[in-house]
Amino acid sequence: MAIKARAKPDDLPTVGKSPTGIRGLDEVTQGGLPQGRPTLLCGSAGCGKTLFAMTFLYNGAVEYDEPGVFLAFEEQPEDLIKNVGSLNYDIQKLIAEKKLAIDHVEIERTKIAESGQYDLEGLFIRLGFAIDSIGAKRVVVDTIETLFSGLENELLLRSELRRLFEWLKAKGVTAIITGERGEGSLTRYGLEEYVADCVILLDSRIHDQLSTRRLRVVKYRGSAHGTNEYPFIIDEAGITVMPITSAGLAHEASTERMSSGIPDLDRMLEGKGYYKGSSILVSGMAGSGKSTVAAHFIDASCASGHRCIYFAMEESPHQIVRNMRSIGIDLQKWVDKKLLRFSARRPSLFGLETHLATMYREVTDFDPTAVVIDPMSALLGAGATGDVHSMVLRLVDFLKFRDVTALFTNLGVSSENVTTEMQISSLMDVWLLLYNRESSGEHNRQLYLLKSRGMAHSNQVREFILSSEGIKLREAYVGPEGALTGSARMAQEAKDKAASLVREQQMDRRSRELDRKRREIAAQIEILQAQLATDEAEVELLNREGLAREDQLAADRVVMAVSRQAGAGPDKRAPKSANRSKKWTAK
Amino acid sequence: MTEYDGYNLRLYVAGQTPKSIAAISNLKKICDQHLPGRYEIEIIDLMKDPALAMRHQIVAIPTLIRQLPEPLKRIIGDLSNTEKVLVGLDIRPN
Numbered sequence: 167m168a169i170k171a172r173a174k175p176d177d178l179p180t181v182g183k184s185p186t187g188i189r190g191l192d193e194v195t196q197g198g199l200p201q202g203r204p205t206l207l208c209g210s211a212g213c214g215k216t217l218f219a220m221t222f223l224y225n226g227a228v229e230y231d232e233p234g235v236f237l238a239f240e241e242q243p244e245d246l247i248k249n250v251g252s253l254n255y256d257i258q259k260l261i262a263e264k265k266l267a268i269d270h271v272e273i274e275r276t277k278i279a280e281s282g283q284y285d286l287e288g289l290f291i292r293l294g295f296a297i298d299s300i301g302a303k304r305v306v307v308d309t310i311e312t313l314f315s316g317l318e319n320e321l322l323l324r325s326e327l328r329r330l331f332e333w334l335k336a337k338g339v340t341a342i343i344t345g346e347r348g349e350g351s352l353t354r355y356g357l358e359e360y361v362a363d364c365v366i367l368l369d370s371r372i373h374d375q376l377s378t379r380r381l382r383v384v385k386y387r388g389s390a391h392g393t394n395e396y397p398f399i400i401d402e403a404g405i406t407v408m409p410i411t412s413a414g415l416a417h418e419a420s421t422e423r424m425s426s427g428i429p430d431l432d433r434m435l436e437g438k439g440y441y442k443g444s445s446i447l448v449s450g451m452a453g454s455g456k457s458t459v460a461a462h463f464i465d466a467s468c469a470s471g472h473r474c475i476y477f478a479m480e481e482s483p484h485q486i487v488r489n490m491r492s493i494g495i496d497l498q499k500w501v502d503k504k505l506l507r508f509s510a511r512r513p514s515l516f517g518l519e520t521h522l523a524t525m526y527r528e529v530t531d532f533d534p535t536a537v538v539i540d541p542m543s544a545l546l547g548a549g550a551t552g553d554v555h556s557m558v559l560r561l562v563d564f565l566k567f568r569d570v571t572a573l574f575t576n577l578g579v580s581s582e583n584v585t586t587e588m589q590i591s592s593l594m595d596v597w598l599l600l601y602n603r604e605s606s607g608e609h610n611r612q613l614y615l616l617k618s619r620g621m622a623h624s625n626q627v628r629e630f631i632l633s634s635e636g637i638k639l640r641e642a643y644v645g646p647e648g649a650l651t652g653s654a655r656m657a658q659e660a661k662d663k664a665a666s667l668v669r670e671q672q673m674d675r676r677s678r679e680l681d682r683k684r685r686e687i688a689a690q691i692e693i694l695q696a697q698l699a700t701d702e703a704e705v706e707l708l709n710r711e712g713l714a715r716e717d718q719l720a721a722d723r724v725v726m727a728v729s730r731q732a733g734a735g736p737d738k739r740a741p742k743s744a745n746r747s748k749k750w751t752a753k
Numbered sequence: 754m755t756e757y758d759g760y761n762l763r764l765y766v767a768g769q770t771p772k773s774i775a776a777i778s779n780l781k782k783i784c785d786q787h788l789p790g791r792y793e794i795e796i797i798d799l800m801k802d803p804a805l806a807m808r809h810q811i812v813a814i815p816t817l818i819r820q821l822p823e824p825l826k827r828i829i830g831d832l833s834n835t836e837k838v839l840v841g842l843d844i845r846p847n
Binding site: 272277285287 | 814829
């Protein structure tokens, strides 16, 4: 029962949200600014308050059909229009369509004398008129604190401001009140006392001469919100807030595979390549072929119809395309087919967070399947080591969350220095180590798959050969002298070949010898058998002769018997036999 | 004397508030005393014509604007401080 009572009913009143249309901010605030209430947007000079506010109105008018009023205390309408023209906001068109109204309030102390009691009803009338004339749902008041320098009676001003914010609430408009950052307080004149529903703080910090803009939702009554500082960027594509600090570890793990673009490397990875959505670190010294590994990956991904972004930190896109052509990879055709987008920026162009926000925007924009960051180590120059780690962490999480396969290259300080990889290696799923080994007067590239989570991968060091047909991995010669590569491997292989030839010849000779012996013996056997046959024939002949003689003797005995008993019986043959026996007797 | 060397004054009010009423009577008193026969007062009620608030850059109520003689001068408040009104309108007491 107790649990049931705590279940949230669906019709519980909650704070309505008015989406800003600013990428990332709506995620941080879980839907936008509190609807029908004023929000305080504070920050120091030049951190983008006015642009933020104008974007809120512009998006409201263009995307959410909510007209807006911009009450400007600082800038002339013409200047405002020009300033946001750089973001491609056509304010004049919106004004003509009655979707936007700009009212500039001019207050200058030197031109105004004060005598007696007054109130700011004039301002209310103006604002009310502007709101009613276009049916505005959104209001920006930028920057009302100017009134403090324009009017003497601060006490009155404060009570009037309180009245203004209450009045805005009563009007039901979603308002942004901008305020200048003060010392020790959010705004110089303590506006946060009056506007208490939602406070957003903008900040621009300089680190190593690079400025990074950050946003923080200080409070948001009646709504959960992200409490961290989020980097944001302002550029020609508008404002982008990077809404993640860390996406957590709840991402789905894909079992899908993506080819590395190098068949030999795929073979080392169970023959299938990387897991989709995994993070791959390719580290190595200068010239060890990191970018080439990256280019292969891009090429293979694009070839299978996936979109890719190549974040180039050190080379221009043109240069990369040219260089990769030399190993037979044409990246330009993917650019032409709009499958590949280059995003080239010097790391020192802006701070880390800004890089992160830029990447975030590009990725959400282009929705790629794979990205390459080449080289990630270049970002080291844009921030302290700890910052780089946290940034990479966020980037990895963000990409994983979107199931984007990311390949980071990292320029190692020394060939086998694997401990100092900005502690990022633990974030990576696959780690390819490329090194350049010097031996017998030449440098040879080697590749080693240091780790690959979730698959049975090859543990062998391979020789890495760059040819005009791309990368080839050869099994390195492993022998008593260690792994040999390059000409040393070739020399060793030649030596091995010669040795094996000799061995073969020896074997051949031995078997020939045996053969010969066998033939000799066979011949001897033949001779002996022939002799035996001769002997046998002799014996038989003699035997036969012996038999014949015995027959003769028997016959003779018969004849003799006949002749001795003459007349004992007539026999035709008798006379003959008699003759013969006569003869024999005569002998 | 040129065409018109008097004072052309505009007083912006918002309805019949005590401050507005006070401003109107204070202004008349000052003008009668210091600019007899040399002034014109135009009272504009922004409640009736709110668009003028923006066009004429009105923030505070009541606001007095000296249209003539040039240059334009502004005084805000119920004009209860005569000294300040005279300085603001650049009138030297006779």
